[in-house]
Amino acid sequence: MEGLAYSRRSFLARALAAAASLALFRRLSKAEASVRQAPGQAVAARPHRWGMVIDLDRCTGCQACVVACWAENNQPLPSPEAHRAGRIIEWMTLLPSTEGEYPAVRQRLMPVPCQHCDRPPCTPVCPVFATYKNPEGLVAQIYPRCIGCRYCVNACPYTCKFFNWSTPTWPAPMEAMHNPDVSVRPKGVTEKCTFCHHRLIRAKEQAASDGRTLREGDYVPACMQVCPARAIAFGDLDEPNSAASQLGRSPRRSLLQEELGTRPKVTYLAEA
Amino acid sequence: MAQPRDLEADLIASMTRFSRPFFLLVGFLLAVIGFAAYAWVHQLRDGLVVTGLNRPVFWGIYITNFVFFIGISHAGTLISAILRLCQAEWRRPITRMAETITVLVLFIGAGNIIMDLGRPDRALNVFLHPNFRSPLLWDVTSITTYVTASICYLYLPLIPDIALLRDRLPRRRWFYGALALGWRGTPNERHRLELAIAVLAVVVIPIAVSVHTVVSWVFAMTVQPMWHSTIFGPYFVVGAIYSGIAALILAMAVLRKTYRLEAYLKPVHFKNLGLLLLVMTCLWTYFTFAEYLTTFYGHEPDEMTIFWAKLSGPYAPYFWTMAACCFAIPLVILSLPATRTIPGMVVASSTILVGMWLERFIIVVPSLINPRLPVPTSGYTPTWVEGAITAGAFAAFLLLYTLFAKVFPIISVWEVEEGRQRGIQDTVERLTTYLPEGEAPPAPATKTAWEWSR
Ligand code: SF4
Ligand code: SF4
Numbered sequence: 001m002e003g004l005a006y007s008r009r010s011f012l013a014r015a016l017a018a019a020a021s022l023a024l025f026r027r028l029s030k031a032e033a034s035v036r037q038a039p040g041q042a043v044a045a046r047p048h049r050w051g052m053v054i055d056l057d058r059c060t061g062c063q064a065c066v067v068a069c070w071a072e073n074n075q076p077l078p079s080p081e082a083h084r085a086g087r088i089i090e091w092m093t094l095l096p097s098t099e100g101e102y103p104a105v106r107q108r109l110m111p112v113p114c115q116h117c118d119r120p121p122c123t124p125v126c127p128v129f130a131t132y133k134n135p136e137g138l139v140a141q142i143y144p145r146c147i148g149c150r151y152c153v154n155a156c157p158y159t160c161k162f163f164n165w166s167t168p169t170w171p172a173p174m175e176a177m178h179n180p181d182v183s184v185r186p187k188g189v190t191e192k193c194t195f196c197h198h199r200l201i202r203a204k205e206q207a208a209s210d211g212r213t214l215r216e217g218d219y220v221p222a223c224m225q226v227c228p229a230r231a232i233a234f235g236d237l238d239e240p241n242s243a244a245s246q247l248g249r250s251p252r253r254s255l256l257q258e259e260l261g262t263r264p265k266v267t268y269l270a271e272a
Numbered sequence: 273m274a275q276p277r278d279l280e281a282d283l284i285a286s287m288t289r290f291s292r293p294f295f296l297l298v299g300f301l302l303a304v305i306g307f308a309a310y311a312w313v314h315q316l317r318d319g320l321v322v323t324g325l326n327r328p329v330f331w332g333i334y335i336t337n338f339v340f341f342i343g344i345s346h347a348g349t350l351i352s353a354i355l356r357l358c359q360a361e362w363r364r365p366i367t368r369m370a371e372t373i374t375v376l377v378l379f380i381g382a383g384n385i386i387m388d389l390g391r392p393d394r395a396l397n398v399f400l401h402p403n404f405r406s407p408l409l410w411d412v413t414s415i416t417t418y419v420t421a422s423i424c425y426l427y428l429p430l431i432p433d434i435a436l437l438r439d440r441l442p443r444r445r446w447f448y449g450a451l452a453l454g455w456r457g458t459p460n461e462r463h464r465l466e467l468a469i470a471v472l473a474v475v476v477i478p479i480a481v482s483v484h485t486v487v488s489w490v491f492a493m494t495v496q497p498m499w500h501s502t503i504f505g506p507y508f509v510v511g512a513i514y515s516g517i518a519a520l521i522l523a524m525a526v527l528r529k530t531y532r533l534e535a536y537l538k539p540v541h542f543k544n545l546g547l548l549l550l551v552m553t554c555l556w557t558y559f560t561f562a563e564y565l566t567t568f569y570g571h572e573p574d575e576m577t578i579f580w581a582k583l584s585g586p587y588a589p590y591f592w593t594m595a596a597c598c599f600a601i602p603l604v605i606l607s608l609p610a611t612r613t614i615p616g617m618v619v620a621s622s623t624i625l626v627g628m629w630l631e632r633f634i635i636v637v638p639s640l641i642n643p644r645l646p647v648p649t650s651g652y653t654p655t656w657v658e659g660a661i662t663a664g665a666f667a668a669f670l671l672l673y674t675l676f677a678k679v680f681p682i683i684s685v686w687e688v689e690e691g692r693q694r695g696i697q698d699t700v701e702r703l704t705t706y707l708p709e710g711e712a713p714p715a716p717a718t719k720t721a722w723e724w725s726r
Binding site (some may be wrong): 084129146147149167189 | 319325326330385389392393397400401404405406408490493495628644647648650
């Protein structure tokens with residue numbers, strides 16, 4: 001009797017759970033769809049769609065962007081041991097890319113931040129909603145909620161998420177030099193490039209206090225700001241006249257692993 | 273056996289006999305678990321930096337253990353449910369052992385996930401903020417369901433035996449009395465119990481299949497090369513049942529020796545399970561071959577990097593050991609009647625368990641260490657912490673199993689007794705229903721076909 005009652009109840013509970021998750025799934029997909037359909041709405045309510053363009057023909061591989069990102073976003077100082085163990089955190093990182101075939105081989109360095117995919121494979125897999133795509137297309141991490149399972153890290157085809165293997169530390173004087181706008185992450189959580197989201201918040205507050213809407217150039221990530229070769233452009237991709245969307249239409253454009261259908265919002269420019 | 277043995281007396285004797293080797297074993301296992309606990313405290317304090325994990329090998333031995341242990345869990349409930357539903361009479365003395373493996377190993381598997389979390393203190397977030405689009409949450413759901421169902425499936429057939437112990441062991445009465453739920457063994461009670469067990473046996477099979485399917489989907493739902501495979505679901509389920517039967521055979525062999533159960537666990541039980549194991553060997557090989565051949569033929573560059581890393585690169589020793597352990601050795605041992613003996617089967621089961629662990633390992637690690645982008649990698653060498661926690665996981669399973677066998681009868685007394693009383697009659701009745709209607713039972717042949725052929 002025990003068992004009978006149990007299994008009937010468990011069956012009902014499971015059926016209900018299945019229905020509920022289906023409903024939730026559909027609601028979530030619809031929520032995302034409505035964000036995508038947003039351009040149809042009134043101009044003022046249209047969310048921005050932030051994106052970056054990196055011109056590899058201009059990039060000299062100087063790594064200024066890497067250092068700027070590291071300082072701006074309170075990333076732990078990479079120690080030689082961490083480097084040897086493969087545990088450094090570097091939201092903006094230079095990867096070697098080889099082009100052409102022997103004898104016309106060309107090697108370059110390619111700055112790779114999080115691509116802020118429009119269809120990120122990393123967000124649906126998070127069991128606790130600790131990584132998600134916000135209405136402006138930025139893919140975000142919620143540090144206080146992340147359980148550190150690293151599923152999103154492994155699901156990202158660009159390997160651009162980083163994990164805090166230990167509590168981040170800085171040598172003595174640097175501890176007092178953190179950027180107050182960016183939270184310091186505890187050990188055991190996942191983090192990645194935010195497109196300097198805190199700068200967007202700043203820019204919006206500034207614009208609001210000036211009584212105007214956001215203008216091109218108000219919101220500039222740290223990597224773009226420091227790039228001496230001006231290889232990085234940034235802006236609203238849905239704004240046809242922004243530098244980013246104009247450059248993004250260049251015939252030299254390409255997306256990283258476009259074939260995966262992740263729709264990255266970082267575009268690369270390079271002479272074929 | 274010449275005179276009928278009394279299973280009840282035999283089991284109660286071994287349950288109440290606490291020998292020196294028993295205490296030595298428990299002491300040893302506790303020491304291993306203690307060391308693992310020490311390692312875990314270390315990891316909790318410093319973070320996962322104490323493991324060999326790094327970028328891009330974000331998952332390693334803990335996840336391998338998780339998949340392996342959850343796989344073993346299919347020994348039990350699934351096998352015993354199928355045998356029960358098929359009314360295989362020889363199942364009677366082995367179902368309990370199998371079901372116990374399932375329940376215990378599920379906790380060990382889930383424990384390994386906790387070990388892997390960067391923030392185990394926040395593990396409850398999966399219930400507070402569940403994202404049902406995540407395969408990890410599907411895992412949580414199906415494993416919790418499976419644990420619940422298997423505990424019921426273990427407990428229900430235990431009730432009559434607990435009641436028996438309640439009446440036989442007065443000193444443990446406080447304990448068994450509560451668990452027996454006032455069982456008196458009336459025909460009405462029996463009828464309901466059998467119905468409940470039958471229903472659970474049906475329910476538990478799809479749940480078990482869902483469990484390892486979903487475990488495989490944790491990998492297959494990503495777009496990562498050699499994880500993103502459509503056959504992973506059935507492939508993992510087959511592997512799970514395969515390793516599950518191997519674990520069951522090992523447990524049977526060990527219990528048979530230590531508990532002197534030779535009279536109940538006969539060579540025929542091993543032979544039957546051995547044939548099942550042989551079938552699973554072929555199935556597993558078929559799936560592995562299909563998986564690797566399609567990858568090779570498709571020749572997608574990102575996949576081929578990983579393919580060659582496994583077949584001839586740094587992971588070749590693991591791959592070929594796996595091929596020997598899961599294919600060549602068991603196939604030979606299990607096909608030849610001369611080696612399909614109990615010792616032979618113990619050897620085959622042990623190699624299968626080693627091979628299946630390696631299989632999980634070379635699914636997890638080589639894909640991660642060869643990401644699509646040229647990210648610098650520094651290999652993956654597990655540290656003593658990971659080793660200690662893994663050893664602790666195995667020790668915890670052995671300890672719990674040993675203790676379980678001391679507290680509860682590891683062979684179902686009433687079911688064996690029922691088999692003895694009703695089994696022959698039931699089987700004959702069942703066989704008669706297979707025969708064509710309206711004919712007299714065939715007269716005994718004067719000569720068998722075998723004799724004619726000589
Ligand atoms: S690049 Fe990776 S981390 Fe960034 S949004 Fe895409 S999948 Fe997610
Ligand atoms: S590591 Fe954190 S953000 Fe990533 S999937 Fe796990 S819980 Fe979500």
